[in-house]
Amino acid sequence: MKKIISLLFLLSTLFSFAQSYTVLNETAGEIMAFSPIYEDANLYGYVEVRKMNVDEKANVTFKYIVLDKNFNKICTGDMLEKQSPVRAKRNLYDITFSNGYLKFDFSERIWAFGEYVPSRGWGAMDSFFETYQVLDIKNNKIIANGIYNSKIEVFDKKHFSKDDFFYTNYPLEGTGFLVKVDGHHGGNSGNERNTFYATNFKNEKIWEYKSNEILKKNVSLIINVLDYDNQNILLEEFNGYGDKKDIRNFVLLDTKTGKELFKLPIKGTYLLERENVYLKDGKIYEWGRFFEEEKKLLYHQKYLYATYEEYEKKSLGVFQRIIDIKSAQLTKDKYVKYSEFPTLEINENGKVKNDGFLSFQKCTSNPDGTFMILAESYWQKHQYRAYNKLFTFLLDKDFNPIKTTEYEVKRTKGYKYDFSQRLPNKTGRAYFFFDKTDDKDLELNILNYYYKSQKETVQKMPLTNDESSIAIFPAKEGYIGIAEYFKNPEKKGKYMEIRLEKLNYERE
Amino acid sequence: MRLPFIAFVFFLYSFSYSQTYKPFDTVSVENRKVFLNEYEIRHKQKLKEVKKAFSGKIREQIEKAYISQFEDISRATKYKELYFDANMQSYLQNILLEITLSNPILQNQNIRVYFSRNTNPNAFSIGDGTVVVNTELLRYIDDEAELSFVICHEIAHFILNHRDSSIQEYVIKQNGDEVKKAEKDIKKSKFNKQSKSEKLAQATIYSKKYRSRTQEFQADSLGLAYFKKMKYNNIASIKLLKNLSETDIELDSLPQKSYPKYFTTKNQKFLKEWLVSEDYSKYNYSKEQFFKWNVDSLKTHPDCEQRIARIKPEVTDNKKNYSIDKAFFDELKKRIAFEQVFNYYYMEEYGQSLYETLKLREKASNDKFLIQMTTLNLEALAKAKKELKYNNYIPLINPKEQTKSQQYFFNFMSNLTLTEIQNLADDYKSI
Numbered sequence: 061m062k063k064i065i066s067l068l069f070l071l072s073t074l075f076s077f078a079q080s081y082t083v084l085n086e087t088a089g090e091i092m093a094f095s096p097i098y099e100d101a102n103l104y105g106y107v108e109v110r111k112m113n114v115d116e117k118a119n120v121t122f123k124y125i126v127l128d129k130n131f132n133k134i135c136t137g138d139m140l141e142k143q144s145p146v147r148a149k150r151n152l153y154d155i156t157f158s159n160g161y162l163k164f165d166f167s168e169r170i171w172a173f174g175e176y177v178p179s180r181g182w183g184a185m186d187s188f189f190e191t192y193q194v195l196d197i198k199n200n201k202i203i204a205n206g207i208y209n210s211k212i213e214v215f216d217k218k219h220f221s222k223d224d225f226f227y228t229n230y231p232l233e234g235t236g237f238l239v240k241v242d243g244h245h246g247g248n249s250g251n252e253r254n255t256f257y258a259t260n261f262k263n264e265k266i267w268e269y270k271s272n273e274i275l276k277k278n279v280s281l282i283i284n285v286l287d288y289d290n291q292n293i294l295l296e297e298f299n300g301y302g303d304k305k306d307i308r309n310f311v312l313l314d315t316k317t318g319k320e321l322f323k324l325p326i327k328g329t330y331l332l333e334r335e336n337v338y339l340k341d342g343k344i345y346e347w348g349r350f351f352e353e354e355k356k357l358l359y360h361q362k363y364l365y366a367t368y369e370e371y372e373k374k375s376l377g378v379f380q381r382i383i384d385i386k387s388a389q390l391t392k393d394k395y396v397k398y399s400e401f402p403t404l405e406i407n408e409n410g411k412v413k414n415d416g417f418l419s420f421q422k423c424t425s426n427p428d429g430t431f432m433i434l435a436e437s438y439w440q441k442h443q444y445r446a447y448n449k450l451f452t453f454l455l456d457k458d459f460n461p462i463k464t465t466e467y468e469v470k471r472t473k474g475y476k477y478d479f480s481q482r483l484p485n486k487t488g489r490a491y492f493f494f495d496k497t498d499d500k501d502l503e504l505n506i507l508n509y510y511y512k513s514q515k516e517t518v519q520k521m522p523l524t525n526d527e528s529s530i531a532i533f534p535a536k537e538g539y540i541g542i543a544e545y546f547k548n549p550e551k552k553g554k555y556m557e558i559r560l561e562k563l564n565y566e567r568e
Numbered sequence: 569m570r571l572p573f574i575a576f577v578f579f580l581y582s583f584s585y586s587q588t589y590k591p592f593d594t595v596s597v598e599n600r601k602v603f604l605n606e607y608e609i610r611h612k613q614k615l616k617e618v619k620k621a622f623s624g625k626i627r628e629q630i631e632k633a634y635i636s637q638f639e640d641i642s643r644a645t646k647y648k649e650l651y652f653d654a655n656m657q658s659y660l661q662n663i664l665l666e667i668t669l670s671n672p673i674l675q676n677q678n679i680r681v682y683f684s685r686n687t688n689p690n691a692f693s694i695g696d697g698t699v700v701v702n703t704e705l706l707r708y709i710d711d712e713a714e715l716s717f718v719i720c721h722e723i724a725h726f727i728l729n730h731r732d733s734s735i736q737e738y739v740i741k742q743n744g745d746e747v748k749k750a751e752k753d754i755k756k757s758k759f760n761k762q763s764k765s766e767k768l769a770q771a772t773i774y775s776k777k778y779r780s781r782t783q784e785f786q787a788d789s790l791g792l793a794y795f796k797k798m799k800y801n802n803i804a805s806i807k808l809l810k811n812l813s814e815t816d817i818e819l820d821s822l823p824q825k826s827y828p829k830y831f832t833t834k835n836q837k838f839l840k841e842w843l844v845s846e847d848y849s850k851y852n853y854s855k856e857q858f859f860k861w862n863v864d865s866l867k868t869h870p871d872c873e874q875r876i877a878r879i880k881p882e883v884t885d886n887k888k889n890y891s892i893d894k895a896f897f898d899e900l901k902k903r904i905a906f907e908q909v910f911n912y913y914y915m916e917e918y919g920q921s922l923y924e925t926l927k928l929r930e931k932a933s934n935d936k937f938l939i940q941m942t943t944l945n946l947e948a949l950a951k952a953k954k955e956l957k958y959n960n961y962i963p964l965i966n967p968k969e970q971t972k973s974q975q976y977f978f979n980f981m982s983n984l985t986l987t988e989i990q991n992l993a994d995d996y997k998s999i
Contacts (some may be wrong), residue, residue, distance in 0.1 A: 083751055086765035105851075113762040121762075128851050130964035135854040160850070198852045485841065521956055542956065550639060559959035564986045567841065 089123060096534060097157035100233060103536040105129050107162060109152050118143040120150050126162070126197055129536040130560065135200035139193045141166050144215035149176075153187060158231035161203075161261045162195040165229060168215075188223045189215045194263055204263035208239075232315050233290035236260040240285060254283040254297075258318055267318030271297055273307060281307070287339045291315055292385065294339055296326075308359070310344065312385060322388035330395065332359050332379060335420055343391075344383040347423050349410075350395055351375050369440065372417045375410045378433070380459040394459045401453055401461045412437045415449045421477040424489055426511050429457035434491055434507075436475050444473045450493065452509070452516060465516055467507070470496040476505075483508060483565045484538030490563050492532065492540070497522065504532060506540075512568040519564055527552070535560045589903070589937035591910040596652035603652070604645055610696045611638045622736075626743050633735045641694060644684070649915075650700070651683040655896070660701075662892050663716050667723065670797040674723065681719055685911040687920070689815040693722040695731025703911065706904045707819065708811045712891040713804030720798075721791035728790060730783045738776060747772075770861060780868040785878055792879050801888040806876050813872035821973030822927050827980060829933070830926055830942070833995030842983045845976075848967050909941050918948040919961040923977050939999055946993035953986045 089110035097104045105128045112121040122139045143150040147170055154165040167187035169176045176186070189212060194204040211222045230238040241255040257268040275281055279299055286294040295311040312321040328350075335348040351374040377400070382392035398406045398418075405413035412418060415437035422434045433453040438445040450467040469476060476493040483490050488510040497503045502523040509516050523530040528544045535541035539560045546552040611634065618630050644650065651657070660681040668674045681699045689708055691701040699722040701715070709715055725731070741747060747768070754764045788805075796802050832838040869875075891897060905928055912921035922945035929938050952958045962981045963970075970978070984992075 083754060083765045083768055086754060086761050087769040089762055114759055115763075116759040128848065128853075130966065132851075132853070132964075132966050132968060134851050136856055200852075200854050200856075485844075540956070542959075551643075553640070553643075557960075559957075560964055561956040561959050562982055564953065564956070566987065567839075567985050 092122065092152040093155060095155055097155070097162070099157065099159070103129050103534070104157060105134065106131065107155060107157075109155070109164065111151065112138070114143065118145060122152060122164070122166075124162070124164070124195065126195075131558070135197060137195070137200055137202070139164060139195075139202060139205075141191060141193075142215060144168055144189055144220075146170065146217065146220070147172050150189075153190075154229060156229040156231050156237060158235075158237055159233060159261070160197050161236075162197060163229055163237055163263075164193045164195070165227070166191045166193075167226075187226060188220060190223075190227055192229075192263065194261060196261070203261065206263065228285075230285055230288055230293075232258060232288060232293075235290070235315055236266065237263075238285070238288060238293060240283075254281055256283075256293075256295075256313075256318070258315070266316075269313060269318045269320065271311070272320075273297065275299070283311075286310075286337045287344075288315065289339050292321070292339055294337070294344060296337075310383065312344075312388075321385070324383065324388055324390075328381075328393070329353065330376065330379070331374070333375075334359060336423060339385075340425065342385050344385065345425070346379075346381045346383075348379060349375055349420065350377055350379040372411070373409050375417070376408065377410070378420065380431075392459070396455075396459060396461060402464050404451070404464045404466075412449070412451075416440075416446075418451070419445075419447075419475060421475065422480055422491065424480065426489075427486070428511060430462075430514075431455040431459060432489070432509055434477060434480075436477065438475070445475070447472050447475050450476060450507075452491075452507070454514065463514075467518065469493075469505075470500075472496060478532075479534055481534060481540075482537050483510075483563055485567075486537075487511060487565060487568055490540075490565075494523075495520075504530075506563060508563070508565055510566065510568055515566075517566075538562055538565075588935070588940070589906040589910075591907055591914075592651055592653045592656060599652035600645060600648070600650070603650070604642060607638075607641065607645070607696070607698070614696065626739055629739045629743070630736055633739070637694070641698075644686070649685045651685070651703075653683075656683050656900075659893055659896050659900075660719075663712070663719060666798060666892055667716065667720060667794060670799075671794045674727070674794070677723075677727070679723055679726065685914055687908065687912055687915055687917060689812075691718050691722050693725040693731065695726065695729075697726055699723060699726070703904060704908055705815075706900055707908065708815050709808060710811065711804065712894060712897040713800035714808040714811065715897065716798065716800055717791065717795050717805045717808050720794040721787045723794065724787040724790035725783065728783070728786055730787070734776075734779060734783070737779070741775075742772070774862075774865045777866055777868055781870045784869050785875065788875055788879050789882075792882055796882070799888060799890040801886055801890070802883050803885040805879055806883055809872045809876045809879075818971045818973065820927055820930075821971065822923065822930070822977055824976060826926070826930060830929065831992060833992055834998070835995055836988060836991035839988070842980055844983060845979045846965060848965065851967075853968050906937060909938070913941060913945060913948075916948075917961065918945045918952070919963065919978070919981060921945050922949070922981075923974070926977075939996065943993060943996040943999075946989060946996060949981070950986065950989040950993050953984075953989055958982075 089112040092109040092111050094106065094108045096106050105126060107127070108125045110123045112123050114120050120141045120143050122141060123136065124139065125136045126134045128134050141150050148168040149171045150166055150168045152164060153167050156163040156165075167190045169186050169188075171177075190208045192204070192206060192208060193202050195201070196203045208227045209223055209225055212219045224243055225241050226243075228240045228242065230240070232238050236259045238256060238258050241257070255268060255270050258266045260266055271281060271283060273281055281297060281299055283295050283297040286296050288294065291314070293313040293315055295313065296309070297311055298308040308326045310322075310324045310326055312324075313319065314321055330350040330353050333349045333351065334346060337344065337346040339345075375398075377395060377397040379396070380392060380394045381390060383389065384391045398404075398408060398410045406418070407413075410418045416439040418435045418437055420433060420435045422432075424432050426432060431454070433455065435451045435453065436447045437449045437451070438447045448469070448471045450469050452465045452467075453461050454463040454465075455461050472495065476495055478492045478494060480489055480491045482488075488508055491507040491509070493505050493507065495503050495505050504521040504523055506519045506521070507516060508519070521530075523532075527548070528546045531543045531545070533541040533543065539562050541558065541560055543556060543558050545556045546554060549555045614634055615631060618627060618634065622630055660683065664679060664681050668677075668679070677697060679697045679699065681701065684700045684702050686700075686702040687704050688702055689704045691699065691705055693699050699719055701718060701722075705718065706715070709718070750764070750768050754761055754768065757764060792802070792805050795805060827842075828838045831842070905924070909921055909924045909928060912918075912924060921941065925938050925941045925945065929935065929942075932938060949958065949961060952961055962978055965975050965979055967975065
């Protein structure tokens, strides 16, 4: 059964051709977001938010619809927000899901001359008067709402100047939400503006965390959230500019208490370019590429190099670092040179013979402890990269390459890899990438990697044909979402359809 | 793309030496051509009338509505949805003759009646004198008298000119000053744009649906008037409406214990992995409408109870037991379950067709026709799975709208891999 989730479409089935399109559009409201929501890396469902009515008292009504993983409606309701009297538009800017609760964040931006304009000048924060509402999905009830910045009482010009912060939310499984407080750039930053606090689902504060780094005047500290789960929150703190002192630490917090479990300075032998870092099974995994050592730098800064060629020439291989959380020790610091990739003609800087430099897209850890890295080779052109080959590298538990597979693909502007997700029944992983056919039409390729047999197979699906064009999107585990748009709606009797297709796989 | 019908019929006739069900034939190229030609003539005549009676934007929009309907019906006819089987046509013609003889006022109205393969339990009047009864409806009605009342009801829609009045009144209203003023006001508004639009949309839709429900009452009333002049027991009108109220209830189910029987073949053993079902227990589904509109106001048809209440004072149980051709109707009823299995397949609803096939196999497990339908549906599903179009035929689980039996079947089918479906199809083919 196909789902047509556009509410515009739903209404249009009730209206006839004669109804004004303006009325149709207005009735359906303005779409703010249609987002998948994940629960612990699994798809819970989807949420759609629309901006409905704005009345003369600046009350703004937003409507939410929560859908299950099959697009069946779970619940719907309204959220009322207040808009400031300045020339502003209050909009949704973020949605965070945690344990059956949705947190909606709203803010305003100045709207003038038919577009958004900066509110404070170049480089300054544009959004202001940030608010939140928390929905309990099970009971379909808003259980908390308010203004983030406690100094803001009313949305007016007087309070506008006090609104110095912006807020980012992260889900904390089993606990509630993690809120990061940031300040706008410029001026005296220090670390006051790098505050984290956790709330429960009713938005009551549970704990607060601030870095204890002592900074000089005009030095800014940047703290990024790298990963989080129901036990730990992994942060990285480093100094932005203004001080020659090199601060770069992994900071691990306890999710439930906010207690700093350790602060581990990050040191290394080489210059690193991180691809990803994540928490798993009591460890911190970090991987990426490593380059020739640069004094005073640990992580790569591409802007130091005039051309990509110069920058790539310093590349030496891939690295993996593992930190044991319990002992707060670096237990693995592995560097794999390009020459160690089997059956691959590649030079010491990662240039594959006839195919160009390698660009690493994804590294996934498999249940048996091995790793799969997906990479593409490219040639740097004047204004774009021409990607011409796809590779997978299988590495053992110690991150030693054991198998290389090459895939013949067409040359494309831009990389091919899009996303990956688990196969049905956790039998493996599917990697989605786009390629072209001989006729230069777009084609979806699904590369299945099977955990048990370590076999790789590719299924192709044309994305354009005589009758339709297709777009794909991530769906529940083992499935892919397909939106098909018909070129001749009169013949088909419909404009588009959405379906969820289970990925084709072999049962092992 | 539709399976070549001739190939399928040939496939079936090659088994004709055995007792196996043969679907009604719709090959009738000539009859279909004649129908389409005549339909086009009537359609063009209607457009001429519209051109004479209206002008400007209103004429344009009315024409568009008629053209859209014409294209839909023509497409359905070209795809052989309408039956032109001689026996079925003869039967319907006899009922129609009985209606017109009993109601002389209808004699020169150029009415025609057809059965259709469409799998919705419904009947409709095109508006030009053509009445279509979907054979799926036959599953829910008990006798010829109810079928005749259905036809009388649809004829009443035609006589009362409901199609034309619906289209024309709606277009005229939408282009009227009141609506235009409201739309202008909405466009100019700085505030409350959405709520004003919703109010206007609601008023428009409620009005349209109200008109539709009113028309249903009118068709019931006039249809009953025609029906009462016939020799049937007119209590059948109430019985029909009661039966219609149950068309969304699944008539039977497929027992879980039967699955191993149907899905174990020579090269494919039954796997316990097929029985794993998705968990929906964490979802708490609300019944609220998106726009919080009145559900009753959105109905095109009144509740059957209301319809019964309206006609009941006019209905008497005259204890008659008349029918024109009881044997043919009974034969139709007997065949309909098998016919619908084929119709679902023909209409490319392969998942539903397979489901209905397996339910029938509970009573006739080794029936050759049903085994053939199992094969064909599995082949079609395997092809769809390969092309990532499986969801077109095997719907996703919807705990709110599907019965437990349906959910079990759809869940089961979604657990089969491409290789497994192909194995099953190949093994069934070799039976």
